[in-house]
Amino acid sequence: MLGAAGLALLRIRNLFAVVMLAGIYSLLSAGLFTVMDAVDVAFTEAAVGAGISTVLFLAALALAGHHENKPGHTPLLPMLVVVITGAALVYGTMDMPGFGDPDNPVHHHVADHYLEESPHEIGIPNVVTAVLASYRGYDTMGETTVVFAAAVGVMLLLAGGVRSRGRAGRQAGEEGDG
Amino acid sequence: MSVDLFVSHYNYWVVIFLMMVGFYILISRGNLIKKIVGLNVFQTSVFMLYISMGKITGGTPPILLDDPHGEGEAVGHVLYSNPLPHVLILTAIVVGIATTSVGLALAVRIKEAYGTLEEDEINRVEAQTEAAE
Amino acid sequence: MREEIVVRVGAKVLTPFIIMFALYVHFHGDYSPGGGFQAGVILAAAFALLALVYGLEAVQRVLPPWFAQMCAGLGVLIYAGVGVVTVLLGHNYLGYGALAHDPEHGQHYGIMAVELGVLVTVFGVMVTVFYLFAGRGTMKP
Numbered sequence: 001m002l003g004a005a006g007l008a009l010l011r012i013r014n015l016f017a018v019v020m021l022a023g024i025y026s027l028l029s030a031g032l033f034t035v036m037d038a039v040d041v042a043f044t045e046a047a048v049g050a051g052i053s054t055v056l057f058l059a060a061l062a063l064a065g066h067h068e069n070k071p072g073h074t075p076l077l078p079m080l081v082v083v084i085t086g087a088a089l090v091y092g093t094m095d096m097p098g099f100g101d102p103d104n105p106v107h108h109h110v111a112d113h114y115l116e117e118s119p120h121e122i123g124i125p126n127v128v129t130a131v132l133a134s135y136r137g138y139d140t141m142g143e144t145t146v147v148f149a150a151a152v153g154v155m156l157l158l159a160g161g162v163r164s165r166g167r168a169g170r171q172a173g174e175e176g177d178g
Numbered sequence: 179m180s181v182d183l184f185v186s187h188y189n190y191w192v193v194i195f196l197m198m199v200g201f202y203i204l205i206s207r208g209n210l211i212k213k214i215v216g217l218n219v220f221q222t223s224v225f226m227l228y229i230s231m232g233k234i235t236g237g238t239p240p241i242l243l244d245d246p247h248g249e250g251e252a253v254g255h256v257l258y259s260n261p262l263p264h265v266l267i268l269t270a271i272v273v274g275i276a277t278t279s280v281g282l283a284l285a286v287r288i289k290e291a292y293g294t295l296e297e298d299e300i301n302r303v304e305a306q307t308e309a310a311e
Numbered sequence: 312m313r314e315e316i317v318v319r320v321g322a323k324v325l326t327p328f329i330i331m332f333a334l335y336v337h338f339h340g341d342y343s344p345g346g347g348f349q350a351g352v353i354l355a356a357a358f359a360l361l362a363l364v365y366g367l368e369a370v371q372r373v374l375p376p377w378f379a380q381m382c383a384g385l386g387v388l389i390y391a392g393v394g395v396v397t398v399l400l401g402h403n404y405l406g407y408g409a410l411a412h413d414p415e416h417g418q419h420y421g422i423m424a425v426e427l428g429v430l431v432t433v434f435g436v437m438v439t440v441f442y443l444f445a446g447r448g449t450m451k452p
Binding site for chain 3 (some may be wrong): 039040042043044047048051052055056059060063123125126128129130132133134137138140141144145147148151154155159163175
């Protein structure tokens with residue numbers, strides 16, 4: 001289903017439909033995260049991907065128009081690049097550990113410590129929150145700062161006055177701007 | 179190719195398929211907003227890769243079942259999925275939407291400056307202004 | 312859309328519940344899935360819903376843009392401030408054990424405070440970004 005949604009995203013050229021499909025795609029992936037036991041992540045994905053991001057995309061579309069042109073060149077070259085990259089990645093997965101195996105190396109580095117010690121060291125049941133805010137507190141602080149920096153960037157880009165110039169107006173304005 | 183290999187690796191292949199769909203949108207489409215959507219698809223596939231690594235068959239979500247002061251008894255008997263990828267991806271999602279909004283803001287500014295969002299038309303406008311100068 | 316009575320009343324009824332839910336998600340984040348990131352996004356979504364239905368001006372009267380921008384900065388300040396407080400109390404930076412006599416309680420308070428910082432930042436950022444995108448079209452001279 002995710003694959004179908006992704007392919008539909010590829011084909012449709014009306015960007016409104018694309019944005020709606022992207023929301024559905026997010027919701028589907030949130031379902032997948034739930035199945036894979038990542039309830040916190042699924043929660044975030046559903047709120048962010050299907051909620052805020054759809055609204056933001058729609059607002060941007062309202063500003064920027066919603067029609068996409070037909071791609072001007074043949075799709076062969078990008079297709080070739082994609083197929084080769086994909087094949088290389090599939091070849092790379094042959095050595096990866098199997099899905100859902102408790103003996104995978106990922107599970108025996110620090111995860112054991114988090115699961116066994118966090119009841120004594122932190123004392124809250126949700127290990128994800130414990131790791132997020134305590135063991136990896138620096139990390140989360142960095143992420144918070146990044147989010148803040150992104151807002152500053154958007155403010156710099158969009159908070160200025162609107163100078164809506166067409167293509168002809170742009171050339172006229174070129175001398176004025178210097 | 180044995181059935182065993184397929185069963186234990188299909189999660190990677192699904193991820194790679196989605197990643198390649200996103201990648202294809204990214205490099206083959208000229209519209210900047212479509213490119214951002216493609217980037218989002220790509221990004222989500224990476225999230226899925228991490229989460230699928232953290233999954234343990236028969237595991238439960240990493241929320242400890244017992245009273246936390248119960249001497250960690252629950253940990254010994256219940257299998258929890260790996261919480262570490264969840265943490266990484268949780269923050270990555272929120273940062274992802276923040277960076278996406280910066281990308282959209284850039285797209286809006288480009289639309290205002292050039293009157294279009296198509297790459298080739300932007301190039302054409304650039305060439306025209308250069309020729310005019 | 313501004314004439315649709317069902318949508319208007321529905322949004323009005325839903326908003327307090329969404330805000331309540333966001334706060335629940337934040338303060339119950341220790342025991343169930345949730346935390347500052349999700350709560351911030353949900354809270355911002357509540358205001359985005361109101362803005363979509365009632366128009367941007369109505370929402371900006373309740374929640375002015377300067378307040379949202381201040382929130383975005385304030386959250387980072389709360390987060391970093393918790394770290395500074397723990398340093399002043401003689402522990403490591405972000406070592407929450409300093410916040411109470413019992414280190415476990417200290418961890419509890421610390422996590423709550425830090426998540427509050429995350430909540431405030433994410434909420435402020437999302438609302439700011441939404442205002443900027445939505446307000447861009449209407450500001451045209």
